[in-house]
Amino acid sequence: MALADAGALLRNENGIATVVSILKKRFGDNAQTGKSIREQHAHTTSYVPNQAPDLVVFAESAEDVQEVVRLCGEWQVPVIPFGTGTSLEGQVNAPAGGVSIDLSRMNRILKVYSEDLNVVIEPGVTRKELNEYLRDTGLFFPIDPGANASLGGMAATRASGTNAVRYGTMRENVLALKSVMPDGRLITTSKRVKKTSAGYDLTRLLIGSEGTLGIITELTLKLYGIPQAISGGICAFPDLESACNAVIETIQMGIPVARIELVNQLEMQAMIAYSKLDYEPAPYLFLEFHGSETSVAEQAELFGEIAAANGGGEFKWTANAEEREKLWSARHNSYFACMTLAPGKQSLSTDVCVPISRLAECIVATEKDIEKSGLIAPIVGHAGDGNFHVLVLFDEKDANEIEKVEAFVERLNLRAIAMDGTCTGEHGIGQGKIKFLRAELGGAVDVMEAIKRAIDPGNIMNPGKILRL
Amino acid sequence: MALADAGALLRNENGIATVVSILKKRFGDNAQTGKSIREQHAHTTSYVPNQAPDLVVFAESAEDVQEVVRLCGEWQVPVIPFGTGTSLEGQVNAPAGGVSIDLSRMNRILKVYSEDLNVVIEPGVTRKELNEYLRDTGLFFPIDPGANASLGGMAATRASGTNAVRYGTMRENVLALKSVMPDGRLITTSKRVKKTSAGYDLTRLLIGSEGTLGIITELTLKLYGIPQAISGGICAFPDLESACNAVIETIQMGIPVARIELVNQLEMQAMIAYSKLDYEPAPYLFLEFHGSETSVAEQAELFGEIAAANGGGEFKWTANAEEREKLWSARHNSYFACMTLAPGKQSLSTDVCVPISRLAECIVATEKDIEKSGLIAPIVGHAGDGNFHVLVLFDEKDANEIEKVEAFVERLNLRAIAMDGTCTGEHGIGQGKIKFLRAELGGAVDVMEAIKRAIDPGNIMNPGKILRL
Incomplete structure (x- = not known):
């Protein structure tokens, strides 16, 4: 194949x-x-x-x-x-x-330092296990790549997800690592401090190194207080560009959105059908706000004004946990929703990331490319970060379709790179993107080698x- | 010497x-x-x-x-x-x-990307030059190490300062670098994106490498919208421990303070005398809040409650720019204020950083150590980050005093390291702290080598x- x-x-x-x-x-x-x-x-x-x-x-x-x-x-x-x-x-x-x-099996939570807002864990702890454990402390770990991944793996691939727009990625949320190096020695990359200028940043070097430099055996992670209030809602837009402009203005105004997710029309259709949502198909933004009660209300109102100014539909927001859960569960189930668009097909999930000023241009060009290629490939994006995913559905027994998918993925990656973007915002290079890494960073890859x-x-x-x- | x-x-x-x-x-x-x-x-x-x-x-x-x-x-x-x-x-x-x-002389601001909240500059631009240039855009670059340093140098030493508690350090605020490597080749470490999982994090490897791996010739920096409202104030505490506890609670409650600076009693005495402030000598916290008008008022009130619960004096806060400027200018002039404590003496500014839960313990032990050593050495701290500075005044012609200072600095660094801390939160290793780096990170230093x-x-x-x- x-x-x-x-x-x-x-x-x-x-x-x-x-x-x-x-x-x-x-x-x-x-x-x-x-x-x-x-x-x-x-x-x-x-x-x-x-x-x-x-x-x-x-x-x-x-x-x-x-x-x-x-x-x-x-x-x-x-x-x-x-x-x-x-x-x-x-x-x-x-x-x-x-x-x-x-x-x-290395899944022990070794120590919670509530006063310092950090925790020391073994690498096999998953993000859900960690948050389950923390529940009574009033603290949580925000990074959520969708899958219930292990935190060691999340560090190794520099994972992020929906909350990164507010809380950053694994890059910003790991304070220190222990790692077994290729010669078998165990090193500690940093002390348990919020900041340090002590030598080379081995913590960040290992984050995103995908197990090619060492095996992470312990992590010290930042924690955050569970927000006093959470509100959220969704908003339809006449087209992708208006939705992207609303995102840009939201970020530029410094509204500290916790999540601002873009869903294209095809993706929304699939989600409406799969999760039985009472909405009309259109490009949508899904939002979540964290803060005090005053602050989340203020954030939601400010966003509502921005959405209206960009031609968005009514922004109905709610602090009701059940209603919010329903929407986010639809968002989190978008993978399964998409699979129903072409039953029996295989899927390829790819991701790129561009400066948000180029997001509309990049997504619109990608939508056109999908249409022209005759592929079925809905789009969801962590829009506040300029990061989006295309889920390409294809028949793994159809050589012709595989060729089309390969060509499309290549065009997508090179398009993002040409727009000052990266071939991966959060999935990593692995085997699949080695050729794009060189296209993106050229001689810097020699330094990595x-x-x-x-x-x-x-x-x-x-x-x-x-x-x- | x-x-x-x-x-x-x-x-x-x-x-x-x-x-x-x-x-x-x-x-x-x-x-x-x-x-x-x-x-x-x-x-x-x-x-x-x-x-x-x-x-x-x-x-x-x-x-x-x-x-x-x-x-x-x-x-x-x-x-x-x-x-x-x-x-x-x-x-x-x-x-x-x-x-x-x-x-x-490489001090050109190459391009401001307002929509993306970032800017591309040459390394010789200083932080004040950058903010001066940005003034009309409504954007600013928050990292403020005190000195009007060049941004290339700030990246190379992983600098931070008073605003780091809210905005992070150079580590979190550089998106990409161009660097001339030792073989003369010019590399680009990353594209201009908020996040990426593309290969090893050469950006972070160069940040803090103090010119030992390459020479930074271009930086892409994150920018932030100038806050709609800024308020600030100062608050006296009966002792250092109460002040530190107020800091811990403030951070733990998730109040997004922009600055929370600790000044010990000796430092405050010097500042009162030098900047003619109408306050009683005591340990003080200096605070600043950024946000909407509602939000800064809310933050200040919440902090006031925390301060009162920890025995703090009245927290008088103001959104008046002139009054705030006076206080922060006193804080920024603390170096000169301190120098008046022992005219004619030379100064040594050293910094360590510990988890905030250990800050009170570390500073109190350090104050006692200073007293016992007979040194004049006021303390200021970026308390929200657990980072503090000791400015040791000494006579450079007095061999006996130099020996005392050396022994004190060594005890201070080892004390911080023993408390899960680092020998430098923001000044870097340079020549002065090489021996402490090994004490702090052991075998990880071999990997750096x-x-x-x-x-x-x-x-x-x-x-x-x-x-x-």
Whole structure:
């Protein structure tokens, strides 16, 4: 299959056999070689073909991770960290085989520092587990990439999602990491402080490195007080451009929206049908405001004025939790809603991000491109950040359609890059976007390669991801 | 002189002579070897002894920087980037001689993107110049380290200051950089987007690298709308601990304070005398709120309640610009106020940062330490971030006092590190804090060294800073 096939890398058969045999003895039931479990560890929500590892080790401690990494280093065998397998660009594939280290059992919440608004956790904790645990403290962790991903994986792919417009991404919300490096040593990248000027920012270097530089074994995350009040609502617009202009003005006026999501007409049609919403199909903005009661009311009113000035329909907002939940649950179910547009088809979720001043132009051109290509591909966007997703539906047995999808994805990425944008706002490079990274950043990729070679000279950490090494 | 003397590194006399001769011919009046200009380029607001470069080149373009770097690379001669010389830990010293590249003439504001809330500038633009330029756009750049530093230098030292509690530091406010790397190549670290997951975060790697990995030649910075309303005020507390508790509660309640500064009693005495303020000496908090008129009033009232609950005096706040200016100008002049505490003495400004839950403990222990040491050393802090400064006054001709100061600074840094803190919240490592970096982060420093060696194998970029290489 052609679509995003990164190709297999050379396998070190001898090394792999040795390591598998040693680790099976050492880890017993925590080391699994069954086909289905191996395939599951390469199977993600991605369109990228499955490349299973040779062994899955369920790590229970940083020491376990160190032991596996040291052994793999000695035998030059690839190590691929695994959280929940929700990455979208083939990040957990094993193109040269090797050992998948499953971190889901390292899921302890080690310490909540309420006064400092931070928490220390193991990497296998998922975002929902963390928020469940925090519920009684009045604190929460805002980053929400949709999937109930592990926080280690979210850091490794620099994830974000709907709340990023207000709270930032994983880049802004991780204070410190512990990481097992390719030589097996465990490092601490920073102390538990809000800011520091002490040396190179290894925290940020590991965030977004997709397991190619080290395996995160502990995270210190920022927390936020649960807002006193939350209000939200949705608003229809006559066209995408007006909706984008409303977003730009909202951001520019400094209204601290917690969420401002754009849904195109096709996507809205699917959501109306799937979630039985009583709305007319049109481009919509979904909004949420966090703050005091006065503040959320003020924010909603200000946004209402901006929407009206941009030709938007009536902005009905509510502080009623149940009504809000219904709307956001429709938004969160948009993936399933879309799938009903073409039952039986496979989906490819891709993301790009542009400066918001170019968002309308980029989305409108993309909508036209979709129409011209004859594809079914609804669009949703984290509009306040200039980030949007296209969910392309295609028949994986139709070579002609696959070719069309590939060409469309390439045009989309190059279009975003040409508009001062990036080929990925939040999904990462993985295997699927390696060629676009070079198109986007040119010679900077050589510097990334130099760093990778210096930190991982044996290229054992998640090889074949981000860089062509 | 013993205090923070980093020692001279080996000089490559032959290489230096060759490079100086070539560059003088090539750059004419833009290449200066006069003693006073050379000394001025190593003279900073630092206590670290002056180590002058052999030549100062005034660069006017990235191409100039590339040319100098390439030549220095060929001859293995150190290159030290220079902005305004306001760094505090010896960052612009030339311990092995070499070429200082003065970037102050690269001070063009290249493009303001109002709709996207960002701006592209050259590195020599100072923060005041930028805000002056932006005045009519309704936008501003909030990071304010006190000194009117160049924005390139602020990025290189990961600077922050009073507004960081609300707006973050340079780490959070730089979207992309252009940088001349040690091999002379010019790279772009990121596109002009609010978020991206495209490869390693070279932007953050360069921020805080203090010119040891590359020379920043262009920055894309985030901007913010000038708040509709600003209010502020100050509040006395019976002791430091109550003041710190008021800070913790303010942050924990999610009040989005723009500034929350702690001033200890000695510092306040000096400020009262110097700026003729009508207040009683005590520990004080200085506050500023940004937002809508409703919001700043609400924030100030909420803070007033918190202050009262923590034994604070009356919180008199005002939205009157003149009254606010007077207070903040007193805060900004605190350095000069302090100097009057011991006329004729030299000053050492040092900074540490701890989790705010440890701030009271750390400052109280530090006050006691100062008293016991018989030093004059007032304290001011960016309390909302757990970051504070001690300005130690000492007689540079008194060996005994210098020894006392050195021992005090060492205890202060180790105390902060032992409290989960960092040896520098915003001044950087430079030459002065190299030994504390290792105490703070241990083996992570080896990873920093590996990165430095990979990117700058000839060790020509600002050698002798951050790392012992």
